[in-house]
Amino acid sequence: MNLANRRSPRRPWLALTILAAFLLAFFALPVGRMFLAGFSDDEGHLAGKSITVFLANPLYAESLFNSVSAALGAAILAALAALPVAVVLWRFRLQPPLILELFGFLPLFVPPFMLSLSLQTLLGRGGALGMLLQPVGEIDPAMWGLPGLMVIEAIHYFPLVLMTLLFSTAGYAQQAHEAARLGNSWFRLVTRVFLPLGLPGLAFGMAITFLKTLDDLATPLSLGLTNLLAPQAYFRVSTYGHMDPLSSLMAMAMIAISVIVWAISAGFIRHGATQWEPPHRQTPPSLTTGQRRLGGLFLVSIAAFYALCYSGMLLTSLAGIWSHTLLPESYVLAHYASALENETGGLINTLVYCGLAALLDVAIGLAVARAIDRSPPRWKKNLLWGAAALLSIPGVALAIAYLQFFPGMRLPLVGTPLDATWFLLPMAFSVRGLPFAIQAGTFALRSLPAPYLEAALLSGASRLAIIRRIILPMMAFGLLIAFLICFGIAAVDLSSAMLLIPSETDAPVSYSIYLHMQTSTGRGTGAALAVLTIAVVALAMSAFVLATRRRAPVLRQGERAAFPDIPG
Amino acid sequence: MASIEIKGISKQYAGRTILSDLSLELQDGECFTLLGPSGCGKTVLLRLIAGFEAPDSGRILIGGDVVADAASGEMLPPDKRSLGMVFQDYAVWPHMTVFDNVAYPLKLAGIAADELKRRALRIIDLVGLAHLDQRLPSQLSGGQQQRVALARALVSEPQILLLDEPLNNLDANLREEMRFEIKALQQKTGVTILYVTHDQEIALGIADRLAVMDEHGRLRQIGTPEEVYEHPVDDFVFRFLGIANFLPVRREADVLHVGNSSERWTGLPPDKPGNILTAGFRPSDVVLSRQGEGLPGTIRRASFLGAQFDYLIEIAGTLIRAALPSHECVARDLLFSEGDSCRISLATVQWFEGQIVAADKV
Structure with missing residues (x-):
């Protein structure tokens, strides 16, 4: 036996440096500059x-x-x-x-603005219930003020x-x-x-x-x-x-x-x-x-209450003519056709921004979760709480911080000013999604206890083979969930989006819905887009439930969630 | 097969010393058990041998070749050490069938398809899982999963097999069955086995030789199971290998007394010098009678445990336990009740110098 194959454990300095650089550039420095x-x-x-x-x-x-x-x-x-x-x-x-x-x-x-618009359609002066209950009193939420x-x-x-x-x-x-x-x-x-x-x-x-x-x-x-x-x-x-x-x-x-x-x-x-x-x-x-x-x-009545709350949005999306009547006078699918025909840009933008943010979040969340998992026990709780504290950074504040920090900076090679591109939007989404990503990363790591990798190491598997044959198949479910959570969180972050998008053509679908619903002619299309969005979320959740039920409980409770070094 | 030499190994975690200057030798082809309480560092030692951890000081040699040397900072990676390992929680890859799990190391080694299939099926058959090769781990019981882990560790025909408390998650019957099977497999394949456990029954049952490790990561005694059980070097080893009774004995003018009482010691004489001594013995060493010779005692608790009776007896202010086969109790009229008087004598006694506090719960 010779020592030609000697290897020493590789320290993940590169990953940690990239992580620190990301947090410095897209969180600490902009917020510090804003202060x-x-x-x-x-x-x-x-x-x-x-x-x-x-x-x-x-x-x-x-x-x-x-x-x-x-x-x-x-x-x-x-x-x-x-x-x-x-x-x-x-x-x-x-x-x-x-x-x-x-x-x-x-x-x-x-x-939440979708609920607001739905309730206004339902309870507003020209709305279904609003008109019916007009004699009783004013029930239009837009007239209630802060309450x-x-x-x-x-x-x-x-x-x-x-x-x-x-x-x-x-x-x-x-x-x-x-x-x-x-x-x-x-x-x-x-x-x-x-x-x-x-x-x-x-x-x-x-x-x-x-x-x-x-x-x-x-x-x-x-x-x-x-x-x-x-x-x-x-x-x-x-x-x-x-x-x-x-x-x-x-x-x-x-x-x-x-x-x-x-x-x-x-x-x-x-x-x-x-x-x-x-x-x-x-x-x-x-x-x-x-x-x-x-x-x-009891449960059905709660579900029915929510169905009623969102029915305003659904009715608007299907209404042909609806003015000062309890229900629409005619029903059409034209708004859906219009949404799918004219708003594909918004959908693609959402996929790009949120997909990019979610990918970043999954990678960073996993790295941070692993670093926390390997930290001394007395640090673990504080590190987890420190990461969760990112929840307290409002989207509006982060967007203002970006707007103040990045002007003058240009994208390498193309030379376009950063704030004139959509580049900052996925970065803001990513920072906002990090607390969820770290938690999801911790759960994903639990599906891969250390001995599973060590068994592969003993078998002589290369780093690439371990990633392809062991890590990815075993963590796929957890990573997919982490991706979907981060994607969903980013998709509804309208506060950052309203400040950071350089033009309406670069807007994500949530912003398109908001804009459409502000105009009398675009309400149908906006509502159709909103219904489609909710349907996609509902479908994703249902698919998750199905996948969870099919997934056999392969891991026992109490298994070590550590993630050992893979000597490279 | 190969020997293992551990020379002056030390390991610290977060400033806490787990192993300090530990040396140990395993002979070629033997089944060696490392027995110690939870958290004593036995798994760390196993991981150092496997190459998952690097020692802070010392050297590890496998088959005479250095695989880890803290002085030069060099380490041979785990897959180059010709080792197989079975983990406490099986670590059978849940997305692969039994066959794929077992064949994976052969596939990585580039073995031809026919040969790969022959060898994988042979080892699956050897561990008693024939016809289950296309099942997923989630379709197997805990014992079957453990057999898959064993087959995967053995399929590459390693020189050394490391077993990290592999039977802990199994029920008592299965644990016993697997214990015999591991021993039988070792005899069939001749592989050198290092088995780490805190269960003295498994350790004594499976080992050719064993080492007892204390909670500070020090080796207290190395020997065959019989040597260590019959001649423990100190009270720690004695306690760790089973229920331990301790009776204080004092020597006054060459006369032995029990504890501080005037009661004379009637058993075997001590083989240790000194005036303050402790007699150590197992519950099964106690010979009980209603009257006659022996130390007088009082029954404080009588428990029927099926195959045996368990008595708690007070001897000159000290509580000891005695275990007698039920059939013997019936045949010799030794069915005592609480408060009954009795006499005890001892079949064997381990003598320790000084006074030992019996910490074990009675």
């Missing part, structure tokens, strides 16, 4: 003048107050709606089918809060039933068991609702609400250009609020009493036929 811009005067010297202007202007102070109120209101409303529903599901151990559980995450993949925004965001994010609440309480539902049989009252079990267990899930769901509402640009604009931070920052950039210090200050205020809220909720999430557990892992309860029917009716 400097917010505190600088016209000549670039550090000064606090812009803060004085910001605080002295009642419009901005009101916007700050409105933004926080709307986000807080939406989070509280969603929680208030989700809590009793979760208690009922927990009390009777009603297990929604997997497909319904997944649809709980639909709010992350469908932008309207809160209600719409709350309806939109309710399924997410419900699911996170269920996930954090599911593990002990069975024990609670056994305790109840031993004589503990349900009131006591709910207050002493359900609420403490549910707190982490509730805090997470409420935090996401808060952060997304604070960052939402399209929904307030669709309701005609402009006195909020995101719309004001958008208007200032549109009017005074990207170097406007007040827009920087607004973006910084949004970041500061988001970081504070995320830190508070992280405190609740971290100190939760239990690990989160998907509800379907429990032993199925034995319910009577009556209880089963009642439970089914």
Whole structure:
């Protein structure tokens, strides 16, 4: 035996350097530059003048107050709606089918302005129910002001809060039933068991609702609400250009609020009493036929409520003529034909931007997840929480940071200014999707415990053979899921898109929907595009459910999720 | 086949020393078991031999050739060490059939299709999985998956087979069955086996020689199973190989007494000097009687375990355990109740110098 084939383990310095460069270029430096811009005067010297202007202007102070109120209101409303529903599901151990559980995450993949536009079509003065209920009072959400925004965001994010609440309480539902049989009252079990267990899930769901509402640009604009931070920052950039210090200050205020809220909720999430557990892992309860029917009716009525909410969008997409009547006078498929014929550019743009962002996210998320997995145990939790803190970077703020940092820079070889291309959009999508990608990467790594690779190494497989024959087949499912999640998150990120797209021809489909719905002639096409988008998301989720059911449980619990070095 | 020489190996993780200056030799063609508590570093040693980790100091030789040398910083990659390895959690690739799993190392080695098929099917047959070669791992039981892992490790005819607690995830019956099969396979193929485990029953049952490792990664004793079981070098080894009873004994003017009592020691005399001694013995070493010679004791707990009775007995303030075959208890009228008096004598005793605190739960 000779030592000709000696190899020393290769350190992943190259991957780490690329990762650090990406985060530096597309996150740390732009955000740092924006902070400097917010505190600088016209000549670039550090000064606090812009803060004085910001605080002295009642419009901005009101916007700050409105933004926080709307986000807080939406989070509280969603929680208030989700809590009793979760208690009922927990009390009777009603297990929604997997497909319904997944649809709980639909709010992350469908932008809330679609719900706003659908409800306006339905409840507006010329809309179906709006016209019918006109004598009773004004029910057009566009006329409700800030409460309207809160209600719409709350309806939109309710399924997410419900699911996170269920996930954090599911593990002990069975024990609670056994305790109840031993004589503990349900009131006591709910207050002493359900609420403490549910707190982490509730805090997470409420935090996401808060952060997304604070960052939402399209929904307030669709309701005609402009006195909020995101719309004001958008208007200032549109009017005074990207170097406007007040827009920087607004973006910084949004970041500061988001970081504070995320830190508070992280405190609740971290100190939760239990690990989160998907509800379907429990032993199925034995319910009577009556209880089963009642439970089914309960779940169906929630689903029916959402179907009703989105029916405005569906009816608009099919309506030939619809004006001041309960239902459309005629139905056509022309809007779908128009959407497919004229809006393929938007669809292709979405595929390109979101596909690119998702690919980057999967690669970076996997690298970061692996680095975290291999870090010393005392660092692991903090690193994971540090990565999750990226959730608190609003899309509007990141887009403003890009607009201030990248002007003047040109694409290598072609020489086009960076901010005149769509290049920045997938980068922003990618940074925003990273917290989800890292989590998805961690799950993907779990499907490849270290011994599976070590067995291949002992067999004499080359690096390429191991990747092709072992890593990719075993991780394909996890990677696909990670890609789809990142793609979906990017596809609904309208806040970044509205600021970063250089022209309408470069717009992704979500922006096209938004633009179409703002015009009276384009509403049908916009609605058709929205329905098609929701249908694609629903199809993707259904396909995921089918794939999950077919997939045999090949790995046992507790297997090591480490990912060893592959000597190159 | 090949020998393994480990010379002065040390390994640290995150500043914590796992192995320190450890040396060990495995002879060509033997089945060697490394027995130690969880977390003592035995799996680390296995991974160092396999080449998944590099030693901080020391050298490893396989068949007389250096495969890892910390001084020169050079290492031979795992696939060049002529090793097979079976992991605790099987690591059978879930997307490949039994045949593909087993044939994969041969395919990588460029073996011709006919030869590949013949060798893969032969080894699948050898581990008792004939006719299951087209199944996916998810269609196999835990024991069958473990056999696939064993077949995959053996198919390349390695000189050395490393087994990392491969039977842990199996139920008791299957574990026993597989233990015999691994031993039979080793005798058929002549491969040198290094088997790592914390289960003393498996270690004693399978090994030609074994080493007992303590929680600090030090080797306490190396020998045949009989040597180590019958003549443990210290109380750690004695405790680790089964339930251990300890009775304190003091010597006063050449007279032996039990503990601090005036009760005289009636058993075998110690082979150790010193005035403070400890007599170590197994529950099965206790010879129980209702009266006559022996140390007087009181039954504190009586448990019927089917094949045997388990008694907890108080002797001069110390609790010990005795295990007697049920049929013997019935035949010799030794069915005691709590509070009954009894007499004990001991078939064999291990003597230790000084006083040993019996930490084992009784």
